[in-house]
């Protein structure tokens with residue numbers, strides 16, 4: 001028989017499948033639907049192993065579901081806007097569109113080589129005008145609903161290149177990637193989406209997502225960060241204005257000894273006295289240079305200065321100083337905090353450093369002295385002290401009572417606060433979806449009329465990386481008449497965050513060719529929610545939250561009916577490569593010479609090729625900078641797609657990290673070769689007509705039991721949590737059973753075994769199984785066969801092994817019918833050769849029968 005030639009058969013079948021339209025999404029079918037979705041890739045140019053793992057997992061699920069009788073939607077597309085394309089334009093002069101399209105073509109070819117059963121007719125690219133037209137249309141839906149608005153926000157500003165930078169363009173020390181200048185923070189008017197309006201719904205509906213990993217739901221709930229407390233207002237001593245604070249601990253209000261404003265807070269200017277003006281200005285300038293992370297780092301001392309201003313605690317009339325400090329964030333709550341050093345650890349440290357008084361107002365229930373010397377803040381609940389009429393109350397009760405009191409006296413009100421902030425979607429970049437707004441001096445922000453969509457990205461653009469966004473420099477694109485009044489007006493030059501593009505692509509797949517609307521509501525109603533979403537844990541928060549937000553807004557606008565987009569979520573583990581590090585220099589060392597590709601590190605005795613030092617060896621996520629990547633292209637060329645798929649599925653359960661190991665890749669290659677030989681040998685050996693024994697012989701029954709045992713086990717492994725690795729183990733067991741039973745090849749049971757093995761393996765190794773299926777004489781595709789049901793009667797043993805004991809000592813075993821009762825077992829045991837031998841000349845006093853197990857003869 002011919003040897004297994006993966007390259008040849010894979011190409012052949014990929015072509016046939018495309019010709020047959022095998023992977024097209026069925027329309028007008030009565031079958032239940034299944035929507036299998038992978039997170040679409042950014043077209044960087046090359047597929048990496050993380051992609052291969054992600055798409056293989058989804059593909060096996062899609063193939064399995066088709067065989068199980070579902071109509072399946074399994075699409076693919078490209079998250080194609082973004083910074084790298086623009087960087088390529090700046091650095092190498094390639095237009096972003098050209099760079100992106102070339103990469104897409106390259107990666108699409110790679111995906112096709114993997115044998116993914118994708119409906120390519122539904123392919124989307126977010127940078128295509130027929131896609132982003134609808135992104136703009138949807139943006140205008142948000143705008144009309146009052147969910148898109150403009151306000152000032154800080155951006156990263158490169159003072160040398162005079163340009164806004166994305167976070168990715170700022171290094172760890174806060175320098176610009178291009179100019180090396182220290183990046184500053186600058187206020188710009190920018191677009192936001194009001195995701196905060198949906199905070200409560202996004203939080204509550206997490207409960208409905210029982211097909212999501214707990215970890216992901218927890219991350220989302222922390223991100224939304226709901227806090228229940230109050231807004232309280234502290235009047236200024238010398239003016240009519242008030243400082244509003246948000247606090248989760250209104251019960252500590254009698255312990256307030258100062259108030260702190262965020263440095264950016266507008267009242268900072270109002271409260272600062274002449275004497276403190278310079279100090280405050282210097283501090284504000286310093287803060288403007290620091291990121292939020294630097295400002296609020298836990299380990300750093302809290303810094304702050306006095307403004308000289310004084311506020312009044314309305315509860316007790318006490319005068320308290322007003323400060324500004326690094327740890328108060330302008331964007332959270334009201335941007336102001338009441339300082340309670342006795343009961344908040346951050347405040348405690350801050351008060352110590354700044355010589356502010358500490359006033360205890362809550363003590364532990366068992367405290368015998370109210371004037372405790374605190375070594376740290378007391379943050380627990382307890383009994384109220386020094387708190388006027390609230391003294392003596394339990395603090396949780398006092399919390400409610402104080403809020404009530406505040407509301408009655410107009411000092412404040414109950415307030416639920418979310419950590420989640422509105423979504424800043426403006427990017428001062430070219431390669432993104434233009435925001436479809438025209439600014440008119442008279443009419444304000446006017447939406448581009450829908451018949452004028454898309455606002456297309458102009459082609460004739462120069463990229464220098466300096467100055468304002470390339471769009472802001474194109475006057476003929478920029479200047480347009482106002483759609484409302486006709487006066488000269490200007491286009492918005494900001495483009496949208498690419499997370500917007502990916503917040504609705506799963507809806508577009510349901511109706512990817514629609515030229516009238518982003519999608520037809522009925523088609524979305526048919527396919528959504530996604531039944532199984534598969535992707536990286538790095539998207540646990542933003543992408544998944546934004547997609548949920550979009551879905552809810554579109555549902556409220558009655559454009560779609562679903563409220564949650566993704567029914568089940570599988571976050572696949574990382575693919576890790578073997579990594580070598582020099583312990584003295586801390587540098588990663590490539591195992592192969594980067595130029596010649598020659599192996600320079602001996603895996604058995606890893607030493608630094610330069611210094612000869614022994615290296616540290618461990619597994620880490622594959623990345624270019626660690627020289628530990630394995631190129632999918634090389635693996636495909638060497639072993640073929642089926643082996644690559646099998647290895648990835650076999651090596652680890654899908655949600656766990658996977659350590660790349662060449663020997664295990666070999667192992668899967670050998671397994672597929674074994675299957676190849678098993679089936680091709682069988683085809684060569686089997687007689688023209690198979691002979692069936694009636695009833696089946698014991699050997700035939702044993703083989704059938706192995707066959708149906710495998711079907712049952714694989715079904716259990718693939719039921720819901722997709723334990724592909726153990727499913728493959730079952731297939732290996734079955735192939736071993738078939739290899740051991742080759743004398744049964746004339747029997748139809750053997751044929752059943754061969755077919756079963758191929759059918760079970762089909763979603764995993766689609767090409768090899770298709771080839772062998774056809775060699776077996778079948779003319780239809782193996783991928784259009786029905787998934788197998790186990791015949792449970794085949795699993796029942798009809799003979800069992802019975803242990804024969806004499807005086808409790810095991811003398812041997814005999815084979816008996818599985819259904820024999822106690823009397824029959826005793827009879828069979830007595831008559832066995834074994835018993836005859838040991839019992840000759842002895843008197844049997846008693847026989848103990850344990851059905852299914854043993855017979856024990858008690859003799860004298």
Ligand code: ANZ
Nearest residue numbers: 227246247248249252327328329332333335340343344
């Ligand atoms: C007084 C107080 C006393 C507080 C006490 C806590 C304990 P979460 O739970 O995260 O919502 N806070 C409010 N706004 C802030 C801002 N913009 N920047 C920094 N901190 C801010 O935290 C709410 C608590 O964080 C609020 O309750 C406030 O401090 C502080 F014994 O008010 B608390």
Ligand code: ZN
Nearest residue numbers: 440443482485
């Ligand atoms: Zn106008």
